[in-house]
Amino acid sequence: MILYIAEKPSLGRALAEVLPKPHHKGEGFIRLGNGDVVSWCIGHLLEQAQPDAYDPAFKQWRREHLPIIPREWKLEAKAKTRSQLAVLKRLLKEADAIVHAGDPDREGQLLVDEVIRFCGVPATRREAVRRCLISDLNPAAVRRALDSLRPNRDFVPLSVSALARSRADWLYGINMSRLCTIAGRSQGYQGVLSVGRVQTPVLGLVVRRDREIDAFEPRSYYEVLALLQTEGGERFKAKWQPSEACKPWQDEEGRVLSRALAENVIRRITGQPGRVLRAERQRQRQAPPLPYNLSALQIDAARRFGLSAQQVLDTCQALYERHKLITYPRSDCRYLPEEHFPQADAVTGALARVCPELAAALAGADLARRGKAWDDKKVEAHHAIIPTARTMDGDRLSATERHIYHLIARQYLAQFYPHWQYDDRQLELEIAGGRFLARARQQVAPGWKALFAKPDQREPEEDPELQAALPELRQGDELLCLEGELLDKLTQPPRYFTDATLLSAMTHIARYVTDPGLKKILRETDGLGTEATRAGIIELLFGRGFLCREGRQIRATEAGRQLIASLPEAASTPDMTARWEAALDAISRKEGSYQAFMAELEAALPTLMSQVSPAGFRGLKATPAARPRRAGGRGRSGRGRRAGKGS
Numbered sequence: 034m035i036l037y038i039a040e041k042p043s044l045g046r047a048l049a050e051v052l053p054k055p056h057h058k059g060e061g062f063i064r065l066g067n068g069d070v071v072s073w074c075i076g077h078l079l080e081q082a083q084p085d086a087y088d089p090a091f092k093q094w095r096r097e098h099l100p101i102i103p104r105e106w107k108l109e110a111k112a113k114t115r116s117q118l119a120v121l122k123r124l125l126k127e128a129d130a131i132v133h134a135g136d137p138d139r140e141g142q143l144l145v146d147e148v149i150r151f152c153g154v155p156a157t158r159r160e161a162v163r164r165c166l167i168s169d170l171n172p173a174a175v176r177r178a179l180d181s182l183r184p185n186r187d188f189v190p191l192s193v194s195a196l197a198r199s200r201a202d203w204l205y206g207i208n209m210s211r212l213c214t215i216a217g218r219s220q221g222y223q224g225v226l227s228v229g230r231v232q233t234p235v236l237g238l239v240v241r242r243d244r245e246i247d248a249f250e251p252r253s254y255y256e257v258l259a260l261l262q263t264e265g266g267e268r269f270k271a272k273w274q275p276s277e278a279c280k281p282w283q284d285e286e287g288r289v290l291s292r293a294l295a296e297n298v299i300r301r302i303t304g305q306p307g308r309v310l311r312a313e314r315q316r317q318r319q320a321p322p323l324p325y326n327l328s329a330l331q332i333d334a335a336r337r338f339g340l341s342a343q344q345v346l347d348t349c350q351a352l353y354e355r356h357k358l359i360t361y362p363r364s365d366c367r368y369l370p371e372e373h374f375p376q377a378d379a380v381t382g383a384l385a386r387v388c389p390e391l392a393a394a395l396a397g398a399d400l401a402r403r404g405k406a407w408d409d410k411k412v413e414a415h416h417a418i419i420p421t422a423r424t425m426d427g428d429r430l431s432a433t434e435r436h437i438y439h440l441i442a443r444q445y446l447a448q449f450y451p452h453w454q455y456d457d458r459q460l461e462l463e464i465a466g467g468r469f470l471a472r473a474r475q476q477v478a479p480g481w482k483a484l485f486a487k488p489d490q491r492e493p494e495e496d497p498e499l500q501a502a503l504p505e506l507r508q509g510d511e512l513l514c515l516e517g518e519l520l521d522k523l524t525q526p527p528r529y530f531t532d533a534t535l536l537s538a539m540t541h542i543a544r545y546v547t548d549p550g551l552k553k554i555l556r557e558t559d560g561l562g563t564e565a566t567r568a569g570i571i572e573l574l575f576g577r578g579f580l581c582r583e584g585r586q587i588r589a590t591e592a593g594r595q596l597i598a599s600l601p602e603a604a605s606t607p608d609m610t611a612r613w614e615a616a617l618d619a620i621s622r623k624e625g626s627y628q629a630f631m632a633e634l635e636a637a638l639p640t641l642m643s644q645v646s647p648a649g650f651r652g653l654k655a656t657p658a659a660r661p662r663r664a665g666g667r668g669r670s671g672r673g674r675r676a677g678k679g680s
Contacts, residue, residue, distance in 0.1 A: 035132060036071075037165070038074065038133060040145065041075065041076065042073050043170065044134060044354075045134075047172075047175050048134060048175060049065065052065045052066075060116075061073070072121055075114045075117055078121070079108040079151055080109060081107075081109075084098075084101050094215055095215070102638075125153075130163070133163065137166045138565060139195040140565060142191045147196075163182040164188055167361075170357045171357050190621050193620055194620040198617055202230055205638070209229075210226065212642050213599065217650040220651045220652070228604060231562045232570050233596075234606055236593050237597050238535070239589045245526070246526045251524050253290070253521065253522070253523055254289055254290055254523075255288075255291070256272060256295070256520040257272070257295050257298045257519060258517070259462075259469050260515045260516050264512075267504040270518075273467060273468075274470055296519065299519055301466075304514065307463060307469070308463050308509065309507065309508055310508065312459075316454065316455075317456070317457055319452055321406075321480075323417065325441060327363055330345060335533035339532075343569070343572045348431075348433050351434060352438060356425065356434070359441055364418055365563065367417045368407070369408075370409055371408070374407050377449070380445070381395050381446065383420060383424040386427075387425060387438060394443065402448075404448045450483070452481070454478040455477055456475045457473075457474055462512065472496075473503040475502055529587065531585045540567075542561045580593060599646045599648075600644075600646075604641060
């Protein structure tokens with residue numbers, strides 16, 4: 034008997050649908066017509082044991098117990114799904130062969146692997162397990178995945194990487210959270226002060242942004258525009274570029290702070306002749322934006338529709354599992370396998386029926402055009418999120434489901450459109466000894482931009498200094514400066530984070546790091562958190578009373594601010610996470626060692642703990658969302674991931 038183990042019941046049902054009938058449905062499994070069986074997990078059936086499983090004394094949160102470092106790690110069955118674990122344990126004893134059908138990512142790999150091991154499957158049988166990678170729940174795609182089984186042992190490094198992250202998150206999260214909570218209670222705070230490898234740097238981003246805004250003092254600065262006229266009577270504007278001699282009157286960003294200096298420039302140039310020093314024109318071509326991964330989709334949906342990361346993830350799960358209209362949504366990849374290209378006819382035909390408003394866009398698509406999105410070298414366990422070939426009446430979808438499907442479908446259609454072409458033009462001018470610049474962008478061919486008409490247009494953000502057009506001039510041409518215009522401006526504070534900008538910051542966290550080596554690491558990884566965990570991490574911070582919303586703005590609460598103030602900088606910045614991600618990535622590629630990674634963390638933990646300042650919690654009062662829960666601070670993201678302990 035072959036036992037297929039899916040990650041969720043929905044995937045189990047999709048597997049059974051293409052396997053021999055008739056089916057017999059049991060409690061937690063489906064027996065197939067040929068005697069094989071499909072069963073499933075329900076997210077994580079197992080979790081890292083709580084500290085009191087290692088020593089009953091750890092049930093009490095006491096400073097002298099810390100750090101808690103297990104010598105032999107233990108897993109325990111989750112209470113709510115213990116019966117399903119029992120089903121799998123019985124089926125695993127009966128099975129002659131096992132097919133691992135966890136989701137195609139690091140956590141999905143570990144999730145089924147740990148059940149197989151926990152249920153006592155011998156090493157020889159574990160060695161024979163095969164891996165099925167499914168990213169589309171429609172029957173044709175599932176059949177293709179079943180025809181392409183791979184040895185599960187090929188994915189051992191991925192599983193070890195996930196295991197290292199899980200245990201490291203436990204070590205760091207349990208010890209730091211207990212320490213901070215104990216310190217907080219010593220100062221009268223009665224809530225749980227949770228700390229995690231990802232959640233705390235995310236909170237740190239918001240706290241530091243809030244501080245910058247609070248401390249911001251606006252300053253006046255000045256710009257000068259010259260209104261110019263050509264010999265043929267055409268008019269345009271050019272912006273003054275201060276010279277080196279002006280530096281004493283400029284700030285660190287080159288803005289002129291002296292009104293008198295700007296007024297003097299205006300007096301000098303008004304009515305004076307000008308001359309073109311250089312005239313440049315560059316033809317630019319921009320490829321269509323790649324299909325979405327989850328973070329890119331969440332960012333666009335937050336900007337366009339004001340949806341939170343969790344709302345987008347939940348909607349994607351419904352479109353994937355319930356409606357089967359999109360491929361696997363928790364993807365971190367924006368590329369497609371080349372074998373998907375021939376499916377374009379079926380996919381686009383389906384999306385036009387689900388989303389009739391895209392029919393005109395489909396009519397303008399060239400389905401023979403193969404863009405850079407199809408690239409096998411850039412696709413690993415899963416690919417970008419795209420529509421499937423399944424069709425249904427779009428009116429059966431909720432408004433939010435239609436919005437998200439439309440975004441995904443439009444992004445896919447863009448791959449069959451030509452490049453956007455435009456001319457970037459620049460005139461460098463001299464007027465009364467001063468240097469002035471005028472820039473313009475003129476569209477040559479809209480290409481894929483035709484699909485992204487304003488107000489939805491997102492890529493790229495337009496430069497406010499770009500003019501619609503400039504006159505045709507050459508080097509040496511003479512002009513007349515009719516007048517100068519003084520622009521009296523104020524420096525603006527940073528903006529409060531929103532769902533879109535916080536997700537963008539987590540995804541592109543390298544911009545918040547100063548160390549060049551760490552910047553490089555973070556550029557090459559997924560940033561803070563993963564596609565699967567970011568939404569849960571943000572919601573966790575709200576749930577624990579560390580963040581709050583004011584309209585679309587995300588701000589830190591007093592509890593969040595004081596928690597960051599009490600922690601060492603290493604705990605609230607992304608630097609440590611960068612090092613972790615680099616090590617975990619190396620483990621997944623067989624270039625790093627699990628033992629070395631864990632040993633380094635165990636050695637660093639006492640130093641980090643010694644830097645926590647109990648006085649930082651003085652006077653802090655708990656919000657209702659931050660009241661104590663079971664020791665260890667279990668939290669969950671939408672998929673049952675361990676978002677609460679160390680993430």
